[in-house]
Amino acid sequence: MTTAHAHPSPAASAPGSGTPSWRLLTILSLSGALAGGLIVSAYRATLPPIEAHRAARVEAAIREVLKLPARWDTLYLDRGALTKRLPDGANPKAVERVFLGFDSNGNPVGAAITAGRPGFADIINLIFGLDPTSGTLLGMKVLTSKETPGLGDKIYRDSGFVRQFRGAVAPLKGVKDVSGKSQSEVAVITGATISSRTVIRIINEATARWQPLLQAYRAKATP
Amino acid sequence: MGDLAWILISALLVNNFVLTLFLGLCPFFGVTSRVSTAVRLGLANLFVLLLTALCAWFLNRFVLGEAPYLRLIAFIVVIASLVQIVEMAIKKWSPVLFRQLGIYLPLITTNCAILGLAIFQTNRGYGFWQGMAFAVGAGLGLTLALVLMASIRERLDVADVPAVARGTGIVLIIAACLSLAFMGFAGLGSSL
Amino acid sequence: MTGPHLVVTASPHLGAGDTTPRIMWQVVASLLPVIAAAAWFFGVSALLVITASVAGAVIAERVLGREGTVADGSAILTGLLLGLTLPAGLPLWMAFLGGGFGIGLGKLVFGGLGYNVFNPALVGRAFLQAAFPVAITTWPVTGGRFWTLRGDNFALPGWRAATDAVTAATPLGLQKFEGKGTPLRELLVGNTGGSLGETAAIVILLCGAYLAWRGYLNWRIPSGIFLTVAVLSATLHGFDARLPDAPFMLFSGGLVLGAVYMATDMVTAPVTNAGRWLYAAGIGVLVVVIRIWGGLPEGVMYAILLMNALVPLCNRATQPRVFGTGARQPGAAGGAIQ
Amino acid sequence: MSFRHGIHPPEAKELTRALPIRRMPFPDEVVLPLRQHAGKPARLCVKVGDHVERGDKVGEADGFVSVPIHASAAGTVAAVEWWPHPDGSMAESVRLRVDRFAPQVARPRLVPHWEGLTPAQVVAAVQEAGVVGLGGAAFPTHVKLAPPKDLTVHTLIINGAECEPYLTSDHRIMVEFPERVHFGIRVMLHAMNAKRCVIGVEKNKPDAIAALQATIPPDLDVRVLPLTVKYPQGAEKMLVKSVAGVEVPSGKLPVTVGVVVQNVGSVAAIAEVFETGLPLIERIVTVSGHGLRRPANLIVPVGTKLKDVLAQCDGVSPEAAEVIVGGPMMGLAQANLDAPVIKGTTGIVVLTGRETRGVAIYPCIHCGRCLDACPVFLNPSLLGDLARTNRYEEMAAHHLADCMLCGSCAYVCPSNIPLSQMFQAGKVALRRQLAGAA
């Protein structure tokens, strides 16, 4: 690669002259190798803690929304069905997945599902626990959001709001005042109606999508 | 389709690159004294953004799958080289445009909006068309912000701006007002 | 000849007699009925909030502005209009801050009267809305005794308002988030929740008609806004009956106050009549878009601010066609500023 | 019958509307600037000490777009020197001590009879008689009577609009001498080989309309057209639009659309010239204003000092603040009452302190009133902003050249911005820039 603007005098006006090409190439290759080497070493050195952090974050989220399961399986979506095995040749990062949790007796307690959609400011990503048989929610945790501090961020700061999802039955309904008549009612936060309704909508959409898949998986796994 | 529309609208208005994400402030503050130049720079940026989205998609898809750690360096090198080629082309074919954009053309390379687009696109796992929609939205959003700022600054050219505010001070205040106004688009497309 | 003491001035030696301060003070005067209506619905709190925002605006103008500009009345007008867009229960320190910010950063840094690009009252309000989104969306109910405060008006500067007042959702909030309508009569009379000046549509329309008749506001702007909003919302309502109908869209929220008093601020509106139609249509469209598809129940303020930003371009696109030429003035190419 | 935009200033014509024209006595001294008309100034042709008779030339026409200057009274040339001009500058002038005892009577014809003259000879005679447009611009009338060969004139438009407040001289001419107007039309039509004539008169002069209507000679195609009362109805291009419905292209003369506009006063002056055989040495001036003791419509010898004319009207009242030559919309304020009445002086208006515009100027609030007032559809608000920041080239790009300085914009501006003054200064600056570049 050469840059065009650095000719010191009219005499040197022929393009690319000055330094011989072989030298440029050597230097570039050398620096490329050097850069690559440095980066790779940095990557190697930091990979374990980074992976650990990421895993810990996922783990904490799953634990929270599945009410402390004993262990969990990762189920991948492969050709319209859930499987435990990663499809061949697929990039593990690019395949959609859910986490199926079990209690200490080995009974499934529910699935942790991640989902997202645009909220008030940008996309809200959350994870929630779902008992696929009854449609009962086990918990909800917002992973990332950019909602307004003081308003929209109540969807994860307001513990009252978050607590409502534990035990609620999907599909949920956002209301201003809970009548107590239905298990599906969730009171939206005043001043953050949009954000709260987005949370509800994410859960409803994700439930509609994953519940049948999970049920089918369970049906297949039981016999 | 709805997804693409949201990506476009979001990058254009709701999460405007300049006014809410703070990407591309150098041209926003530097090259907005005349509307005509701002339009051209905006469109040049749109063009480079499209190129970038294309490159990023290509690199992510075919080159970097195995080596995510090289993402940044690959992006920057590829984009820088591409822009350099574009720059030479403009210098050759439109010397007037080249002179007007002056030193800012090479700076498109070192412009946050470009690299930011590539990074966002990667982090959000956008596919090809999503990437294109994102680039178009971002580019138009950048152009919109540049043109608005330039038209306002042209108006202020004949205003009696107090000495302390002349220069960058007033430009930042305008940016703040524009950014406030763009808050009106918040939640657009998140329809309940 | 020892003649008279001669004065020489440029032609024309006569003037139409209107002056900028007179226009401003006339608009101030025309707001008095609106303020009275606010006081009727929200009691003493209304007057307190308006006073605080006027004080903020005037003090900023006095301290930061050029000598003697308070007398032109524009700062007071800004303060009044800002006050009228605020909820009655707002802590006074916030209203004061809004007035100061609006004048300081919305007007004086641009060079003062005539040079600002954005409507200073709305810059003040947008600032407050972004800074204190909870306080500014806490809408007290109308009615009640005159002397009862409608909120924690006297919260200490910097302190949060105690939330004990009776509040209600605005008609727009009700419509957007709960799908509940409000009777048109209530909207027209103003017996609904909302900011001080936005509730009594009828009073504002009457005052606006007076101003338009006197030539102090350009009738094209409110007409264009009302027309656009009516047509658009009627069409959308026709497609989807759950969306609000045109009368509701017209008379709820700040549309009437915004269209009559704020979009018409000539400093921040286009100078050409064609540009004004364009500007008005833009505001109308944005209001409908934000109200129906946006995250906020109300979009008048943002619509006006956004169109304020587009005013230079509106002007540029609508330069008059010069007598005896086929061509407009240089617009896009030649660079019409303003 | 109107054009778009424009304004409605108070007319204030009642002060002199009904006052018959009267002749003022000769002053002791007249001052004849050699530059009284558009085009090249006249060339001096007398020396100090020379004696001249009334109607004798003191200056020769210098080229085609120029006219001679004639002595308006018999007397002796006292000096040839720089003298205050009503446009505010100093001009080379012939100072004539009027011979008190000279008979000032009609002399043998200096201008030939018009019958039998070819159009070209009429044009030459008109030039020799020193006739210029009396509507204010003082453009040599014979030039307008000799349109370029490739253009034909189908209509002569007579400008009887007199839209300036206070002024009534044209009004009185139309009321008192309608036949003279028609005679002038006859001469002009002959000179231009045109057939049709329209006299445009604002509707606020019904007596003038009636008088003209009643005296139309049967053999002439003359029509009297009542016009909307609106300023600047009398501006040439506006009048053409009102009367003929066409816009004279920007930068072009009315003759390109086949019309020529002449002021009623000019027409009457031509008639008078051919009737009396004397060149243009006097004119009718409205002297009016609330700062004046006794307003009047006067026949004033050209060259009479303003102070002498004012003295004829019993002088100015104590409240008088500003003396304007011309009307209050476009006229020029005078710093020196020694300046003389010249051929283009339509009126002298004395305003009181109360009438003059205020001093406080506010920034432009973009109310757009000036855009709605400007009859040539400029953007005075923008031009004003550009002028304030000395951006003259951009003003030119925004058609400053089309501005006719009518002052409508400044009249309506609530911020009291002296827009037309700024535009005039801008035009001067541009002209100087051009001159500098050349």
Next chain:
Amino acid sequence: MAAAPAASLEDLTRGLWRENPVLVQMLGLCPTLAVTNSVANGIAMGVATLFVLLGSNVLVASLRTVIPKEVRITSYILIIATFVTTADFTLEALVPRIHAALGPFVALIVVNCIILGRAEAFASRVSVRRAALDAIGMGTGFTMVLLMMSGVREVLGSGTLLGMALFGGRFEPWVIMVLPPGGFLTLGIFLLLLAWRAERRQRVQEA
């Protein structure tokens, strides 16, 4: 090359105020505005930038005789990108929360004009020592501005400093300060105040 102590001091302090990259040179505004909604973010960003600046300046200065002119920009970008990637990984390993909050802006240090600008305009012409001093000065100047900005924005916008509540429960935070307009507003007001001070000082001097 033994630079006089005065010159080294000059290299070090230039970036702090007189040629402050943000306030005077108007460089690197994107990160300055984007990440300053909390002090922790500001510090992390400042330190990361300082690290990259120091690394690249030193490397560029030490390689200045080796790198041919034709490929110098490319080489600088390579060098910078390497340091940035390293910084990015390190931040994610050490302070994952802050790394997440900074979003793409750590990676965007690559295109921060300050860094390329210093490499090109300064480090490529001087000794390693001077380049290092300059990097420290500029980096500190940048960090200082980030600290000032994020201090104001966090205190007003959240009522906290480094996450610790300052005013007790009844403080009403100015949410705008942590929103995008608040970034523009804070820097704008900073610049207005600076200009005002400079003007006043000049007036005092004249009087």
Next chain:
Amino acid sequence: MILQAVLILGGIGLVFGVCIALANRRLWVWEDPRIDAVAGMLPNVNCGACGLPGCRAFAEQTVEGKIAPAECTVADAGVRQAIADYLGVDAGQAVKRVARLLCAGGSDVAPARAEYRGLATCAAAAAVAGGGKGCTWGCLGLADCERACDFEAIVMGETGLPVVIPEKCTACGDCVDACPKELFVVLPLEYPLLVQCRNLVGGDAALEQCRVACNACGKCVQDAAPGLISVASGVAVVDYGRIGEATAAAVARCPTGAIVWLAGGAQFEQTPALAQREAA
């Protein structure tokens, strides 16, 4: 891993290296880099004193050798020398020229005849009855020239006349363009003789308008070298082509002081207040 990294980076580098090399060959436009360098050294105030449209044009012409570095009167001697050294040419010589005002009629000696009200600029006032000043040629004192000067070389004096500070004046000619009365001329500083009046009225009439007017008495014409000064149309005119023959004797008998002997200095004796301001 390292190998992979190197391969990828190398691959990318190679592809684009080739692209750019190709592009370089086909698209590259040569521009003399010295222009940028010289432009960088110039003051970049784009004042036009050199007679060229801006500093970059000056840089182009210096590089081409069409104009000597010294012609930039704004740059100080060091900068001019630096440019000259850089280009290996001679810095050249430029005559120091300054703006001179052709009027001395301050408000103390040249009274106004009417009170001008309106826009406080000379250009605007000049269009209104000549600004109301008794002498219609004279300075209106509304400071258009002061505002036009980019170098703060013009200060309005006590009597409303602009005072040019020769040290700061770069002879850019902005004041010449700005003054609607065309009262400025740019002359070499060393030219000693100046008629500070443009009033064409002669004799006592001139003195009525202004006490320092040139009344065209012709005394200076008699006292100077024959033909050096002439009185044409009411005002004395110096033939600067023959300025070398000038002596101070020419101004000795001027009854009004309209003609002055400057001896290479500033034009007006600075008033005490002005001098103080300057000293501060």
